[in-house]
Amino acid sequence: MEKFNAHKGQIQRDGYTLGYRIEGDGAPLLIIGSHVFYPRTFSANLRTKRKLIFVDHRGFSPVNRAIHTRDCALVTIMDDLSALCQTLGLAQTDILGHSGHGYMALEFARRCPERVRKTVLVGTGPNQSPETMAHGERIWAMLAAPDRKKRLEQDLEWMTRQIEAEPEKRFIWMCLGMGARSWFDPHFDARDLWQDVHVNMPIFDHLWGETFRDYDTHKALSEMKRPLLICMGRHDHLVAPVETWFPYLPEKNQPVFALFEHSAHTPQLEEADLFDDRLLTFLS
Template sequence: MTITDGFSSEIGSLRAGPFDLGYRIEGNGMPVLIVGSAIYYPRTFSRALREKLRLIFIDHRGFAPARATFAAADIGFDTVLDDIERMRVHLGLERFAVLGHSGHGYMALEYAKRQPQHVSHVVMVGTGPSHSLAHLTLADRLWEETAAPERKAIFDKEMSELASDIAARPDERFKSLLIRLGAKSWHQPDFDASALWRGVTVNNPVFDHLWGETFRDIDIRKHLNALTAPVLLALGRSDYLVAPASTWDEYRADFTDLTVRMFEKSGHTPQLEESALFDEVLLSFLNPGNVRA
């Protein structure tokens, strides 16, 4: 597993309310808009993929520097989705695929429902149907029943050190948690993700609201009939952070065109953990030679 960084890029930012939303564009080919952090996510996609696709990484408000004090009204889900549209206009994009990893998968899906004329494909990576108590309880049960003792021992050790991390860097609480959750996040349970997070801004109130409330209550079936793009759902066998893959079964019939792919040697981030296979699956799904940007 390698971490990709330093690829030739176009870098810029867009002011949205009190936030400066960064973007980073790398590669050539069919455009793929990747929602999340313009610093973190370029490190998780392969260099080879940039030879086939134009990867457009954009911040949302959870990862963007705030130039002024922000309020609850500045961090709602609708505002985040509006920011994606602002960025589309700013970058002059007309037709593209949109990809979201983890909770960002909901951003990708909901944006595609609102702007079907601009979205050719939707890719959701490591995303559960919701972050509801019911779904997360099933994730906990999967962990208890299937995780190896060695994996659980690593998890217990990492969790014992989390409180000291947060005390030392309270503004990086969300980042520290995700790094310490490695045994539930990665196929290789002792993988250290610190390098992926280096230099990444994290606004804790945004994540508390979106992950703790919005994605807890989200109903992905709502307005699904407005979706015209095909959807790829990429899941990792060793992902214990989100609901088990089986929880998607009751939603499959609600999608007009859904492709599900399981990555057997991945956890939460198959684009990094099994990059060659992920690239193959993604390119086959997008079929970029037949899509006009």
């Protein structure tokens, strides 16, 4: 990918070092998650059209104290995002969240509509409840190709060894070990994307294991005051499939959907040109 001049910085907040990285030109697009991982997944072309602002949350941030329960609360993440917006001078911005970070983007838009113009979720299911995820498991069992299932079996053995060796990086090893479920090419090697990414496992365990499991998507969508785009990959076996969104949609102000037929969990990288087109059309 073409190199762009980046403005990097950090804010100190409640013992955490929240990093950020700004690249590109144009109207701002705030992208929640690791400021190290996510710049590697968006195209150079997008940076010629929009100013991409990548920001950490506490799960990806170095911390100089013990991690407490309040650090894992969604309201704490929202307060951090507000502080980052204030530091970066973002009176109003478009916002994007990929995977579990989609819930953060959705919640921020719901809570702070004055700060958000349009919201984009990428590779995010309606929630991670056992019922919703079971739908995806049935599709995997019935429709996933034998080569993809065989690759997963091999990767899970490798993942188990990596977690035993470095349990503090369990989130990263799980993401890599589930590659056959999360990439259109089941043999794609995503290790470079995770290079030098810091993770705090207690925060991921709570957010992904409890908060997103119980997230009230119907309430969030019914209270949304700004336009919403939901991008899903047809071959994403990591989260619940696009069809599971339908029962949660409100009668009015329904989201716009974009389905990427040759993508799995990360269409911004797997089908970059088409993703950029759909994203920029929505944001225009």
